[in-house]
Amino acid sequence: MAFFGLFSTDIAIDLGTANTLIYVKNKGVILNEPSVVAYHVKDGKKQVLAVGEDAKLMLGRTPGSIEAIRPMREGVIADFDSAEEMIKHFMKKAFRRSSITKPKVIVCVPHGATPVEKRAIRQSVLSAGARKCGLIAEPIAAAIGAGMPITEPTGSMVVDIGGGTTEVAVLSLGDIVYARSVRVGGDRMDDAIINYLRRHHNLLIGESTAEKVKTTIGTARMPDDGRGATMMVRGRDLLNGVPKEVELTQAMVAEALAEPIQQICEAVMIALEATPPDLAADIVDRGVMLSGGGAMLGEMDLALREQTGLMVSLADQPMNCVAMGTGRALEYEKQLRHVVDFES
Numbered sequence: 001m002a003f004f005g006l007f008s009t010d011i012a013i014d015l016g017t018a019n020t021l022i023y024v025k026n027k028g029v030i031l032n033e034p035s036v037v038a039y040h041v042k043d044g045k046k047q048v049l050a051v052g053e054d055a056k057l058m059l060g061r062t063p064g065s066i067e068a069i070r071p072m073r074e075g076v077i078a079d080f081d082s083a084e085e086m087i088k089h090f091m092k093k094a095f096r097r098s099s100i101t102k103p104k105v106i107v108c109v110p111h112g113a114t115p116v117e118k119r120a121i122r123q124s125v126l127s128a129g130a131r132k133c134g135l136i137a138e139p140i141a142a143a144i145g146a147g148m149p150i151t152e153p154t155g156s157m158v159v160d161i162g163g164g165t166t167e168v169a170v171l172s173l174g175d176i177v178y179a180r181s182v183r184v185g186g187d188r189m190d191d192a193i194i195n196y197l198r199r200h201h202n203l204l205i206g207e208s209t210a211e212k213v214k215t216t217i218g219t220a221r222m223p224d225d226g227r228g229a230t231m232m233v234r235g236r237d238l239l240n241g242v243p244k245e246v247e248l249t250q251a252m253v254a255e256a257l258a259e260p261i262q263q264i265c266e267a268v269m270i271a272l273e274a275t276p277p278d279l280a281a282d283i284v285d286r287g288v289m290l291s292g293g294g295a296m297l298g299e300m301d302l303a304l305r306e307q308t309g310l311m312v313s314l315a316d317q318p319m320n321c322v323a324m325g326t327g328r329a330l331e332y333e334k335q336l337r338h339v340v341d342f343e344s
């Protein structure tokens with residue numbers, strides 16, 4: 001058996017709204033690309049033009065003959081065909097040199113995914129060439145990836161802020177005691193920046209520009225000096241239609257992001273209220289672990305600490321955390337068998 005294990009092509013996939021990561025057993029994360037597919041459309045027929053990084057560059061910049069699609073929305077498949085195309089492409093890319101055996105795949109799914117949404121993910125992965133597909137709940141994967149002691153009889157809280165959703169979960173003895181998935185994440189933050197500039201400056205910007213603002217000067221708290229760092233943002237003037245530039249301060253971005261940040265903090269407060277008292281006491285002792293790309297927003301940990309009064313730490317590699325946890329479920333299959341569902 002060990003002999004075959006050496007040639008094992010088993011993989012873990014973090015099929016995210018914003019990014020897809022592939023973890024190969026015994027190798028770690030070997031692929032991390034945006035979840036985007038671009039098609040060339042001619043006479044009603046679609047042909048894949050680019051997937052991942054190259055396709056993301058086309059988002060919002062396509063002529064009529066090209067369509068760039070994000071197959072995942074809010075953590076689940078929104079466009080079945082392009083999701084399958086994307087998974088197939090990434091799996092092929094990950095196995096450039098060793099495509100002999102069909103891989104066994106473990107994929108993470110949001111805790112709130114419905115049975116229909118789970119089935120869609122499983123079917124896409126199987127159609128893309130997997131021999132077997134197991135599902136793991138995203139909060140469990142995030143907690144394992146962040147190195148939390150999830151199998152111990154003690155309460156751990158993980159908050160995973162992704163592109164489409166934020167998953168808040170309390171775990172103990174290897175399972176979820178309480179979980180809540182809110183459809184607020186990095187995408188909502190981008191929308192909030194777009195809406196702010198439209199309302200306050202009559203400036204229309206695209207999603208890529210909004211994401212750039214968020215990752216460059218984005219912050220979850222008002223800067224101490226009431227202004228903070230600045231950034232020039234270009235877009236189209238809604239009044240006269242010509243290109244225009246506006247200077248954005250961190251204070252403006254904090255104001256724009258106030259609502260999604262508040263919704264994330266509220267989800268954590270609700271989870272704390274619903275947590276059994278002994279586990280709540282453990283969380284007071286150990287604090288809350290933040291993971292996911294959205295957790296990298298400036299001062300997100302501090303904002304959550306101020307709201308909850310709890311210690312908040314940021315996982316080592318927030319964006320890789322879920323993929324690493326899913327991968328660990330693959331590596332330690334025997335010990336972590338109960339967290340992966342190969343059946344439903």
Ligand SMILES: Nc1ncnc2c1ncn2[C@@H]1O[C@H](COP(=O)(O)OP(=O)(O)OP(=O)(O)O)[C@@H](O)[C@H]1O
Binds near residue numbers: 291319
């Ligand atoms: N430095 C940063 N500051 C704020 N947000 C960031 C930063 N870096 C990345 N992000 C955001 O993180 C999000 C992607 O995170 P992640 O890859 O964890 O999500 P995902 O797994 O694709 O989404 P989901 O879990 O909802 O399916 C994007 O919205 C991206 O803009």
